[in-house]
Amino acid sequence: MPTTMTNTTADQKASCPLMVKPQRRRLVSKDGRSQTRGNTRGGSRETCFSALRDLWGTWLALRWRWVVLAFCGSFLLHWLLFAVLWYLLARVNGDLDVLDHDSPPPGHVLCVKHVNGFTAAFSFALETQLTIGYGTMYPNADCPTAIALLALQMLLGLMLEAFITGAFVAKFSRPQKRCDGILFSPQAVVCEQKGQRCLMFRVCNLQPQPLVDVSVSAVLYEERDDHELHQTALEFSIDNLGSRSCPLFLSPLTFFHPLNPSTPFINNPSSQTHFELVVFLTATQESTGSGYHKRTSYLPDEIQYGYCFSKVTSVHQNKTPNMRYFDTVPCPLTLANTHTTDTPDKEHVVVQLNGEGSDRVE
Incomplete structure (x- = not known):
């Protein structure tokens, strides 16, 4: 019986957040922030799905510390993802087995020159995304796969930069x-x-x-x-x-x-x-x-x-x-x-x- 009463009280508290006087739960804080949360009975999975369905609103509602963390993390993950793809391309194409990329074996077409390891692949992905210019590493026009992967990275990178820039401008210009x-x-x-x-x-x-x-x-x-x-x-x-x-x-x-x-x-x-x-x-x-x-x-x-x-x-x-x-x-x-x-x-x-x-x- 006490367990049933406790559950009933908990359900009443969840349905009506202002019910308990001693706790003085607020709908709105003194500085204007909303103190209410949606019904979490569906679990964290439903909460995550709701956030993904309204990704823009979720992003704008984040605090600045999480926005900066997401900004840095998104670019790092983007560079890491394409570093793995460039590394796999070099391995599949056999570029990692070539000791001297300046003098490749006859009949072997290098996809990206001087990408002979994962560190070089990460550096190449970073240079591609930031358009800081290629040095000794550059894609070979005779390798169609490298050109396609280069175009894919540039398109996704531009979309990511546009989203991040727009989100920063929107957060700065919010009326509240x-x-x-x-x-x-x-x-x-x-x-x-x-x-x-x-x-x-x-x-x-x-x-x-x-x-x-x-x-x-x-x-x-x-x-x-x-x-x-x-x-x-x-x-x-x-x-x-x-x-x-x-x-x-x-x-x-x-x-x-x-x-x-x-x-x-x-x-x-x-x-x-x-x-x-x-x-x-x-x-x-x-x-x-x-x-x-x-x-x-x-x-x-x-x-x-x-x-x-x-x-x-x-x-x-x-x-x-x-x-x-x-x-x-x-x-x-x-x-x-x-x-x-x-x-x-x-x-x-x-x-x-x-x-x-x-x-x-x-």
């Missing part, structure tokens, strides 16, 4: 890899704003260039009593822009979502089922038009109730040796749908905008 300077606040807050209770988080842009057309979307993943993962879209806005995108991203932006009694944020999360709020941000670089994408997530214990973000002011950089964008201050919660006028504003954060600082930015 260009936005390390976009920071989400590590904590979200619930406070009262404009007469209603709101969920808020802040985003800061540390990129050297401004971003335009900034939009944010969010999905609430919630576990309910049926142990199913329910998804709910939440709309966040900035000031009076509503659902429209922010035209310019210079200073820190604070996004808010009005709460209602049906949302799990309205009360303390200890009395609610486990949930995770995943936030997606998209923006465009003004100079190049390239897209930026970044995401993060907030668990129940990463939401501060009765706090609000410190106000942000813009003054000269010399007056602010330490800039704190995500500081929070207490903001007591009153009854729902009541406006709190005593919003603490004693703590401020200073931010330099375009090298000057005289305008106040809320």
